[in-house]
Amino acid sequence: MSEEEISAEIILDHYRNPHNYGKLEGSNASMTEYNPICGDTVHFQLRIAGTVIEDAKFVGRGCSVSQASASMLTDMLKGKPIEYLESLTESGFLDVLGIKVGPAREKCALLSLTAAKKAVKASR
Numbered sequence: 747m748s749e750e751e752i753s754a755e756i757i758l759d760h761y762r763n764p765h766n767y768g769k770l771e772g773s774n775a776s777m778t779e780y781n782p783i784c785g786d787t788v789h790f791q792l793r794i795a796g797t798v799i800e801d802a803k804f805v806g807r808g809c810s811v812s813q814a815s816a817s818m819l820t821d822m823l824k825g826k827p828i829e830y831l832e833s834l835t836e837s838g839f840l841d842v843l844g845i846k847v848g849p850a851r852e853k854c855a856l857l858s859l860t861a862a863k864k865a866v867k868a869s870r
């Protein structure tokens with residue numbers, strides 16, 4: 747299996763069995779982002795204590811790329827300092843996802859990252 751194929755498998759697995767899906771109790775930073783082209787949405791929720799992201803969950807609907815990337819981002823952010831999220835670039839996140847997406851799907855892949863960053867900004 748190529749690295750690309752392995753990444754595609756991981757995406758599919760997160761899509762079928764999303765991690766941290768649902769309402770986050772005690773959420774104090776949240777934001778909904780949607781892709782106006784298809785209408786798919788990601789509602790990303792964080793619970794921040796001081797400078798640390800204690801917990802992260804999401805709800806949403808849409809394509810495998812948008813939903814799987816949200817699932818992966820919740821795993822990545824739990825227990826991390828806020829600066830980790832703030833310093834995570836779009837290209838850095840796309841690298842972590844490991845799949846090649848064209849410009850049209852890039853918006854799908856970045857919905858959750860955009861929502862998470864806006865959530866933190868809005869909570870300040």
Ligand code: FES
Binds near residue numbers: 812853
């Ligand atoms: Fe809608 Fe991907 S096709 S977010």
